[in-house]
Amino acid sequence: MMSSKQIAMFNNQEILPFKKNKREDFNKEILKDVINLREELKPDIPSTTYLTHGIHNVYPAKFIPQVPRFVIKKFNHKGKIILDPFAGSGTTAVESLITGNSNISNDINPLTKFLVEIKTLKFNPRDCFSYLDRLIYHVDSIFKSDLKFTPKWGNLDYWYPPEILTELKKIWGYIHSIDENESNIKYILKASALFISRKYSYGEDGSPKLFRSKQKTMKMKELTNKFHEIGYKLLRNELLGKAEQYLGAVTQFNSSMKTEFMKVNSIGDTSKQFLMVLNVSIEDLGKIIPKQTIDCIITSPPYIYAQEYFRSTKIDMYWLDMIDDDLIKKLTKMEIGQKPKPFWDLSADLSKIRPFKNTLSVIRELSEKFKSKDNILRYEAYFNDMMYFVRLSSNLLVSKGILAIFIGEPKVFGTPVNVKDIISQMMEESNFKIVNTYFDIIKSRHLLRNRLNENPDGISGEWLILGEKL
Ligand SMILES: C[S@@+](CC[C@H](N)C(=O)[O-])C[C@H]1O[C@@H](n2cnc3c(N)ncnc32)[C@H](O)[C@@H]1O
Structure with a gap:
C-alpha cells in the first residue's frame, strides 16, 4: 500500500462529482485503497509474462495477470467457476486454471479462442x-x-x-x-x-x-x-x-497445473475443473450460460471510444484464416459502444429490472458538457452496453458471487468521464454491494490511443471495482 504523501499526486485530476459530496469521499477512498498490484503480488507472480502470458503479448488493452490473481486471492477462490465475458487474450483463463478454478472465456473477437487454446495447451x-x-x-x-x-x-x-x-x-x-x-x-x-x-x-x-x-x-x-x-x-x-x-x-x-482440467463446450458436470471458450457478443451470453451458475466474474470491458480491437488484431486473424473483409465490418458493428441506441432500448429479458434512473441522469448531464454533440449517441451507446453487461452479470452470478471490473477513466472530447463512479452506481442499482474500490497506480494495460479517447494522457492508473451480488 502507498503512503499518503505518495498518494496526494493522484488527486490533482479533475473528477466530476457524482453525488453531491463525492469529491470528499473520493479523497478518502484514494487514501484507503491505492494499491500497486505488481508489488502486492510479487511473491505469487514473478513477471507479467510468466507461464504462457508472454505468448502473443500484443493484444490491445490486455491486463496484467496480477489483476485476476488479486481478485482470486482476495476471495480465496478455489474450485469456483470464473467468467471473463471480455476475455481478449485469455489472461483470466490462465490465472483461473492455475489457481484450481474453472473458467469460461468469452469474447466477440474470434482470435480469443485461438489465444486461450494456445495458452492452455494440455500435454505431459x-x-x-x-x-x-x-x-x-x-x-x-x-x-x-x-x-x-x-x-x-x-x-x-x-x-x-x-x-x-x-x-x-x-x-x-x-x-x-x-x-x-x-x-x-x-x-x-x-x-x-x-x-x-x-x-x-x-x-x-x-x-x-x-x-x-x-x-x-x-x-x-x-x-x-x-x-x-x-x-x-x-x-x-x-x-x-x-x-x-x-x-x-x-x-x-x-x-504448474496441480489438477487435471477438461475442455468443454457446455456447462455440464461442474464438479470437475473445466475450461470453456465462447465467441459471442455479450448480448447472446445469457442464452448460453444458465442463470446463477457463475461464482465470480473478472473482466476489463472495452474502453469508452476505444473500439479498435478488430483493427488491431486483423493481421493475425487474416493469416489464421478466421476472417475476411466483410466479417471484420460486421464484427466491428457489434463491439461495445458501436450501436447508437437510446437508453430505453434495452434487450427483452434483462429489461425487466427497473431502469437505472440515477445512472441515466448522470450520464445525460455529463454528455451535455461535450463540445461536439454528434457523438453523444455513441457515448450513450457505450454506457447502455455497460448497463446491459452489469445486469447480465447480476443474472449469471450466484448469490454472494463477485463481480470484479477493471477500468480506466478517460477523457472524452477533453472531458474527464468518471466511468468508475458510473459503473459503481450501475452495480448498486443491479443488486450488488460494492465491497472495495482499488486504484492501481501502475498502468496495467497497453492502452489504445486515439483522437477521441485521451485516456493514456494524464491517467496514472486504473480502477478495480469489486462488488458482491446480494
Ligand atoms: C480490454 S479488452 C480485454 C482484454 C483482456 N482482459 C486481456 O487481458 O487480454 C476488451 C475486450 O472486449 C471485447 N469486446 C468488445 N465488444 C464486445 C462484445 N459486444 N461482446 C463481447 N466482447 C466484446 C473486445 O474484443 C476486447 O477483446
Missing part, C-alpha cells in the same frame, strides 16, 4: 523433447514445400514487401496443412508464425494498433536487406526460436 511436460523434435522437423519441411496460403485480405500488398510475402505465404500454406493429430504442434507453430508475420510487415509491431510508421518502414528496409543476404534461413531461425520459446512456456504452464 515429459513429452517436451519429442515435441521439440517435431517442431524442428516441421520448420525444416516448410521451406521444402510448395504449399501456399493467401489470406483473404484486400490490401495485403500494402503491408509486406513482395519477397517477404512470398515466404510468409509458404510458411502459412504448410502450417495450415499440418494434420490435426498434431494439433498442439500446429498451435505452437501458428503462434510463432503470427510473431513473424507482424515483425516482417510494415505494420508497427511495438504497438497493438496496426499502422504504418516511418520507423517501421526503415526497419523493414533493414530486415529485407538481411533477407536478401541470408535468404529463407532468416525466417526459419526466427520461427524456430519463437516456437522453442512458446513450447517452453506451455511446458511450464503444464508443470
Whole structure:
C-alpha cells in the first residue's frame, strides 16, 4: 500500500462529482485503497509474462495477470467457476486454471479462442523433447514445400514487401496443412508464425494498433536487406526460436497445473475443473450460460471510444484464416459502444429490472458538457452496453458471487468521464454491494490511443471495482 504523501499526486485530476459530496469521499477512498498490484503480488507472480502470458503479448488493452490473481486471492477462490465475458487474450483463463478454478472465456473477437487454446495447451511436460523434435522437423519441411496460403485480405500488398510475402505465404500454406493429430504442434507453430508475420510487415509491431510508421518502414528496409543476404534461413531461425520459446512456456504452464482440467463446450458436470471458450457478443451470453451458475466474474470491458480491437488484431486473424473483409465490418458493428441506441432500448429479458434512473441522469448531464454533440449517441451507446453487461452479470452470478471490473477513466472530447463512479452506481442499482474500490497506480494495460479517447494522457492508473451480488 502507498503512503499518503505518495498518494496526494493522484488527486490533482479533475473528477466530476457524482453525488453531491463525492469529491470528499473520493479523497478518502484514494487514501484507503491505492494499491500497486505488481508489488502486492510479487511473491505469487514473478513477471507479467510468466507461464504462457508472454505468448502473443500484443493484444490491445490486455491486463496484467496480477489483476485476476488479486481478485482470486482476495476471495480465496478455489474450485469456483470464473467468467471473463471480455476475455481478449485469455489472461483470466490462465490465472483461473492455475489457481484450481474453472473458467469460461468469452469474447466477440474470434482470435480469443485461438489465444486461450494456445495458452492452455494440455500435454505431459515429459513429452517436451519429442515435441521439440517435431517442431524442428516441421520448420525444416516448410521451406521444402510448395504449399501456399493467401489470406483473404484486400490490401495485403500494402503491408509486406513482395519477397517477404512470398515466404510468409509458404510458411502459412504448410502450417495450415499440418494434420490435426498434431494439433498442439500446429498451435505452437501458428503462434510463432503470427510473431513473424507482424515483425516482417510494415505494420508497427511495438504497438497493438496496426499502422504504418516511418520507423517501421526503415526497419523493414533493414530486415529485407538481411533477407536478401541470408535468404529463407532468416525466417526459419526466427520461427524456430519463437516456437522453442512458446513450447517452453506451455511446458511450464503444464508443470504448474496441480489438477487435471477438461475442455468443454457446455456447462455440464461442474464438479470437475473445466475450461470453456465462447465467441459471442455479450448480448447472446445469457442464452448460453444458465442463470446463477457463475461464482465470480473478472473482466476489463472495452474502453469508452476505444473500439479498435478488430483493427488491431486483423493481421493475425487474416493469416489464421478466421476472417475476411466483410466479417471484420460486421464484427466491428457489434463491439461495445458501436450501436447508437437510446437508453430505453434495452434487450427483452434483462429489461425487466427497473431502469437505472440515477445512472441515466448522470450520464445525460455529463454528455451535455461535450463540445461536439454528434457523438453523444455513441457515448450513450457505450454506457447502455455497460448497463446491459452489469445486469447480465447480476443474472449469471450466484448469490454472494463477485463481480470484479477493471477500468480506466478517460477523457472524452477533453472531458474527464468518471466511468468508475458510473459503473459503481450501475452495480448498486443491479443488486450488488460494492465491497472495495482499488486504484492501481501502475498502468496495467497497453492502452489504445486515439483522437477521441485521451485516456493514456494524464491517467496514472486504473480502477478495480469489486462488488458482491446480494
Ligand atoms: C480490454 S479488452 C480485454 C482484454 C483482456 N482482459 C486481456 O487481458 O487480454 C476488451 C475486450 O472486449 C471485447 N469486446 C468488445 N465488444 C464486445 C462484445 N459486444 N461482446 C463481447 N466482447 C466484446 C473486445 O474484443 C476486447 O477483446
